Amino acid sequence: MKCLKEQIRIVETLLCLLLIIIGLFFLSGHVSLASVFFIASFLIGGYESAKDGLKELFINKHLSVDILMILAAIGAGIIGYWLEGALLIFIFSLSNTLEEMAMQKSKHAISALMKLSPDTARKIQEDGQIKEIETKSLIIGDRLQVRKGESVPIDGKLLSPFGQFDESMVTGEALIVEKNREDQLIGGTINQGQTIEMLVTVENENTLFAKIVSLVESAQEKKSKTASFIDNLEDSYVKLVLILVPSFIVISHFALDWTWLSSFYRGMILLTVASPCALIASSTPASLSAISRAARKGLVIKGGDIMDNMGDIKAIVMDKTGTLTQGKPSVLDAHYLGDKDLIDSLVKTAEGASSHPISKALLAFIGSKTRLILDSNEEIAGKGFLLSYQGQQWRIGKKSFILETLEKKALETDTIKTLEEEGKTIIFVSCDNQLMAYYALMDGIKEESLKAIQMMHALGIKTIVLTGDQEKAAHYVAQKLGIDEVVANCMPQDKAEKIKQLKETYDCVAMVGDGINDAPALAQADVSYAIGSGTDIAMESADSVIMDDLTRIPFSIQLSKRMKRIVKINISFALLVISLLILANVFQVINLPLGVVGHEGSTILVILNGLRLLYFK
Numbered sequence: 001m002k003c004l005k006e007q008i009r010i011v012e013t014l015l016c017l018l019l020i021i022i023g024l025f026f027l028s029g030h031v032s033l034a035s036v037f038f039i040a041s042f043l044i045g046g047y048e049s050a051k052d053g054l055k056e057l058f059i060n061k062h063l064s065v066d067i068l069m070i071l072a073a074i075g076a077g078i079i080g081y082w083l084e085g086a087l088l089i090f091i092f093s094l095s096n097t098l099e100e101m102a103m104q105k106s107k108h109a110i111s112a113l114m115k116l117s118p119d120t121a122r123k124i125q126e127d128g129q130i131k132e133i134e135t136k137s138l139i140i141g142d143r144l145q146v147r148k149g150e151s152v153p154i155d156g157k158l159l160s161p162f163g164q165f166d167e168s169m170v171t172g173e174a175l176i177v178e179k180n181r182e183d184q185l186i187g188g189t190i191n192q193g194q195t196i197e198m199l200v201t202v203e204n205e206n207t208l209f210a211k212i213v214s215l216v217e218s219a220q221e222k223k224s225k226t227a228s229f230i231d232n233l234e235d236s237y238v239k240l241v242l243i244l245v246p247s248f249i250v251i252s253h254f255a256l257d258w259t260w261l262s263s264f265y266r267g268m269i270l271l272t273v274a275s276p277c278a279l280i281a282s283s284t285p286a287s288l289s290a291i292s293r294a295a296r297k298g299l300v301i302k303g304g305d306i307m308d309n310m311g312d313i314k315a316i317v318m319d320k321t322g323t324l325t326q327g328k329p330s331v332l333d334a335h336y337l338g339d340k341d342l343i344d345s346l347v348k349t350a351e352g353a354s355s356h357p358i359s360k361a362l363l364a365f366i367g368s369k370t371r372l373i374l375d376s377n378e379e380i381a382g383k384g385f386l387l388s389y390q391g392q393q394w395r396i397g398k399k400s401f402i403l404e405t406l407e408k409k410a411l412e413t414d415t416i417k418t419l420e421e422e423g424k425t426i427i428f429v430s431c432d433n434q435l436m437a438y439y440a441l442m443d444g445i446k447e448e449s450l451k452a453i454q455m456m457h458a459l460g461i462k463t464i465v466l467t468g469d470q471e472k473a474a475h476y477v478a479q480k481l482g483i484d485e486v487v488a489n490c491m492p493q494d495k496a497e498k499i500k501q502l503k504e505t506y507d508c509v510a511m512v513g514d515g516i517n518d519a520p521a522l523a524q525a526d527v528s529y530a531i532g533s534g535t536d537i538a539m540e541s542a543d544s545v546i547m548d549d550l551t552r553i554p555f556s557i558q559l560s561k562r563m564k565r566i567v568k569i570n571i572s573f574a575l576l577v578i579s580l581l582i583l584a585n586v587f588q589v590i591n592l593p594l595g596v597v598g599h600e601g602s603t604i605l606v607i608l609n610g611l612r613l614l615y616f617k
Helices: 002-006 008-026 031-058 065-078 082-115 208-221 225-255 260-273 284-296 304-310 320-324 340-351 357-366 414-421 447-458 471-481 492-505 516-524 536-541 552-586 592-615
Strands: 120-124 130-134 143-146 156-158 162-166 177-180 196-200 299-301 315-318 325-336 376-380 384-389 392-397 425-431 434-445 462-466 485-487 509-513 527-531 544-546
Touching (some): 031 065, 065 225, 225 260, 225 304, 225 552, 260 592, 284 552, 284 592, 304 527, 304 552, 315 320, 315 492, 320 471, 325 357, 340 357, 434 447, 434 471, 447 471, 492 509, 516 527
Parallel strands (some): 315 462, 315 509, 462 485, 509 527, 527 544
Antiparallel strands (some): 120 130, 299 544, 376 384, 384 392
8 A cells, every 4th residue: 555655646647648548549539538538637647736736835825837737738628628638737747757756766875775774683692592683672782693794783892803894885985894892883784704793882763874864864855055946936937927828828819810719729838838847856856866876975965055065165174183093093113122022022911901092002013922921010190001020120101201210312312303293102111221112103094084185185175184183293194195284282162263264265164073072163164074983963063974984075075066067057958948948839839748748858857967966976
């Protein structure tokens, strides 16, 4: 029943065509019987349009093109042109059906996301047994098993030591992502490695997929500025046509000496060809297609008006940590003045019990070294580790901690100075008042950041780093990526104020961020992008959400420019066709069926032109 309801327009259009064909069969010998079939075709094919048009008129007090088409068909029937009226209704119904199918194609590109999340999950019970339950019944804290080739049923974190996942349906990135214990998993992504165990960390309605679909469904209700303008114009346009048609009939009869029948017939053609069907369809299908394409590429845009604005961006302001960089430190370089293996083993032993991000970075860098049995090991809060091994005292930590037992000049080498000037964090290792090694750490730059900046520059867009981090680190990242301007040591309110200043210099300024401190700046910008792996408040404050790949930003700008170009072409084409058909009618070159074909054909063409954005690259 639900399926039939969804396909009602298709069924009615096909019945309309069938009745016209039967009527044509009887037309030569039984004109009255043929008229009955034409009228039945008229009523069935025009029912949905008449219902929609009358609902708009009496409930929403809005005149739509449906009213114009119904009036034109009724007018044709009144003067005995039932076949023409039936053909008009059929082609108009066919056009509406194709338009609805086109719109559904755009929307299905998004709703298909939900199907990627499985309906059931394999829950690990307390006794270790596996029980298959519905995904919607999962709660935070449940342990799940996901076998190779299966979809992750819900957001959570990895409990197994290692896993490999295909996240292309969320991020658009085709490469397999490797994850370690405690890493976050996204519901709907596919396990490409061995069977893993995971822990549920969110309720079903709060998963990333659910947020994406919710955001896109909301975005599809928000029309672009052009679409809103055309929709608002429709009522006035229809009123103008309703005034123009009777005026045309009267003038053509008295001024051109046409018969009343001919004048009325030409008036019905004018009523048909002057209606703004193609004009109304010029923008919305293109806007919906662009939003759908962006979402499939890993960028959720919250409305057609935002999609419009993206093409106008002249400057992009980016946070550093977590946006251009990984958001966590990693060891970029190490210098040893003593036994490398011994030093690495001591550092691994000391740092092994700590959960500090620097400790994790050092452990990741050192890898599989043997842990040693220490005489003593003490963690000094905010400084580092003090340990004893085979009668020697070792220190591992920041510069001030090491300088408690070393002379300052020992840490003033050219190499150390260069590392500090680049904004790197340095962890020193000393033994009995002698420097033994030092590790240079920094928040690593994301692989795609350089490509994204290059793409932005190719589009002629100014790039600016706006960060709360120290100036040295900010300038180092900016230099590596070729970013135009750096503003460091910013508090959240400073970021918002800077965006306000930049808006006075550039016509349209975008902001990219991922943290709570970015929310005020995101709200202040003309267009804002939040990183999908960031905080909820950043995602809520932003106009769009990127699934962790900055190349989506230049993609969105190019997509917006293409969308606006397509809409302009559609509007120009629609107005040209309307003008030509009106002139052809005045010179009596076309009849009613040909006028309908020309007019509705142009509507279908602009819809199909807009749908090209579903495949934009």
